[in-house]
Amino acid sequence: MSKSRVNWPAVALIAPAVIILLAVGIYPLLFALDVSFRQYQLTKLYLGTDYVGFQNYVAVFNDALFWQSLGRTAQFFVLTVPAQIVFGVLIALFIDGMRWKALSFLMRVLLVIPIAITPTVVGLVGRLLFNRDFGFINYLLSLVGVPPVSWLGEPLPAMVTIALVDIWQWTPFVALVMISGLSLISQEVLESGKLDAGGGWNLFWHVQAPYLLPGLTAVLILRTADILKLFDMVFVLTRGGPGVSTELVSVYIQRVGFRIFDMGVASAQAILLLILCIVLARGYIRLFYREVEA
Amino acid sequence: MSVAPQARSVRRTRFNRHLFTHLWQGAVALLLIVAFLLPVYWMVTTALKTTADTFAVPPVLLFQPTFEHFRIVYEEGSVAKSLVNSLIVATSATLLSVLIGAPAAYVLARFQFRGKADLWFWIITNRFISPIVVALPFFLIARDLRLLDKHIALILVYLTFGIPLVVWLCVDQFRAVPREVDEAATVDGANLWQVFFRINLPLAMPGIVVSAILAFIASWNELMFALVLTRAEARTAPVEAANFMTGFGIRWGPMMATGTLIVLPVLIFALLVSRNLVRGLTMGAVK
Structure with missing residues (x-):
């Protein structure tokens, strides 16, 4: 009997997952790779779908709009993630240090709500709150004497709007990640830290901050991935407009594929995005899952 | 004194x-x-x-509530139909994810085999892949197979995130079941399937339910695949909601009534699994 005897019952338990994942996960990616080397215009299929070598990739590299959409995505990251981290950490410190334990528990539960809400609906509510004429945001601003802002009608305010909505939705996520970091600090460490470092900033920097570092790394990597994916909220709130001023990379590729119908070029863009995503995932795994590969 | x-x-x-x-x-x-x-x-x-x-400025805080918009939404029918579609798609995708994912998670938790590291890598990578990358080819494949605007196309594509989510969360859960329990049952003559279905599955049920709820929320909320793969018949609620933004004159009342109906089940589920939501979103890296 050979040593590597196959455990057939175990294979039968795991096989469906492997087969389905290959069929709906890997096969489409190979399909996209194939299409990315073809001429493939959905509205001009009479032109045929012949292989065109790297022509689509050359087109992407020369496409200023594609690089601009990546640049805008980076800009969006800069507008949102630092704010989410600062507010997230502050909220986490506040909730973790609350004396009123029942209220602290309630806050932790309620913070889940923004994270879970359908992003499409978040986009719709954003339309309402940021409406120029009767939106609540402009009403609040009018109380301090600011004239109405056309949030969704001009490029910069539109970018600020989607950033604010993203900050609203994802700051609670950062806060909850940070709370789980803070909860790892034992009471003894905290007490002796208070004696050594005093309170306030010293306590935070020397005692609490080290516990927040792993969560911070996770937040940075996951937010990067999620911003590269971001589509629904922006699609509903601004459709990438006005003009292309809020067209983040996923929104742009969707437009090239499903509104311009150039599947070849869109696939080439998607493959480049995929490579970016895999590099990110590699980094994430190296940081957090070394043990599972053993 | x-x-x-x-x-x-x-x-x-x-x-x-x-x-x-x-x-x-x-x-x-x-x-x-x-x-x-x-x-x-x-x-x-x-x-x-x-x-x-x-439209009142300043906004009215105290008002006489009316169910008029909900009635309009109900009578027009398309929102109700889209909610039913969402329910069909999200429930099916969740059930399939659990049925396929939980046994795989058990094997991953218990056995060493070749290719295991690659499988892990695929599962985690999935968390990072932008849906547009899958949506483009999936649209072309579904079109060739005449599956556009059918529930099954959406259900299948939702497995690309449903299965990994279930596998990831359930592996932890099965690892928590002591190996001795398996060994004792094997000594008593149970085969692997009996050990899994009769013993491990019930013990891991709390974790499986949590992963199912998270998979349901993710499927229920999804917009891009639904936008690309459905037209009128299989259109889900998020697509229906997004459609309020096209055409002239936004109907705010019915739109917000639709939004409320979409968000309601998500809120209930989210509050039920509030302690596990972050674990699900970080694929277990943050407990």
Whole structure:
């Protein structure tokens, strides 16, 4: 009997997952790779779908709009993630240090709500709150004497709007990640830290901050991935407009594929995005899952 | 004699200080709760306001609620149909994810085999892949197979995130079941399937339910695949909601009523699994 005897019952338990994942996960990616080397215009299929070598990739590299959409995505990251981290950490410190334990528990539960809400609906509510004429945001601003802002009608305010909505939705996520970091600090460490470092900033920097570092790394990597994916909220709130001023990379590729119908070029863009995503995932795994590969 | 009043005053200052801490912390907490729940409140109240009240400046805080918009939404039928579609798609995708994912998670938790590291890598990578990368080829494949605007196309594509989510969360759960339980059952003559279905599955049920709820929320909320793969017949609720933004004159009331109906089940589920949501979103890296 050979040593590597196959455990057939175990294979039968795991096989469906492997087969389905290959069929709906890997096969489409190979399909996209194939299409990315073809001429493939959905509205001009009479032109045929012949292989065109790297022509689509050359087109992407020369496409200023594609690089601009990546640049805008980076800009969006800069507008949102630092704010989410600062507010997230502050909220986490506040909730973790609350004396009123029942209220602290309630806050932790309620913070889940923004994270879970359908992003499409978040986009719709954003339309309402940021409406120029009767939106609540402009009403609040009018109380301090600011004239109405056309949030969704001009490029910069539109970018600020989607950033604010993203900050609203994802700051609670950062806060909850940070709370789980803070909860790892034992009471003894905290007490002796208070004696050594005093309170306030010293306590935070020397005692609490080290516990927040792993969560911070996770937040940075996951937010990067999620911003590269971001589509629904922006699609509903601004459709990438006005003009292309809020067209983040996923929104742009969707437009090239499903509104311009150039599947070849869109696939080439998607493959480049995929490579970016895999590099990110590699980094994430190296940081957090070394043990599972053993 | 002289100690007593002093102690009392110390106690009183301490009491005052506690009261003060409670007060300012309560105030900040209230502010945060208002900030994070205001959009939800605004959505629900707009759904219940008359159209005139919606456009009022300054906004009306006290108003006579009306179910008019919900009635319109119900009578027009397309929203109700889209909610049914969402329910069919999300429930099927969730059930399939659990049926396929839980056994795989068990094997991953218990056995060593070649290719295991690659499988892990695929599962985690999935968390990072932008859906547009899968949506483009999936659209072309579904078109060739004549599966556009059919529930099954969406259900299948939702497995690309449903299965990994279930596998990831359930592996932890199966690892928590002691190996000795398996070994004792094997000694008693049970085969692997019996060990899995009769013993491990019931023991891991809490974790499986949590992963199912998270998979349901993710499927229920999804927009891009649904936008690309459905037209009229299989259109899900998020697509229906997004369609309110096209055409002339936005109907805010019915739109917010639709939003409320979409968000309601998600809110209930999210509150049920509030402790596990972050674990699900970080694929277990943050407990």
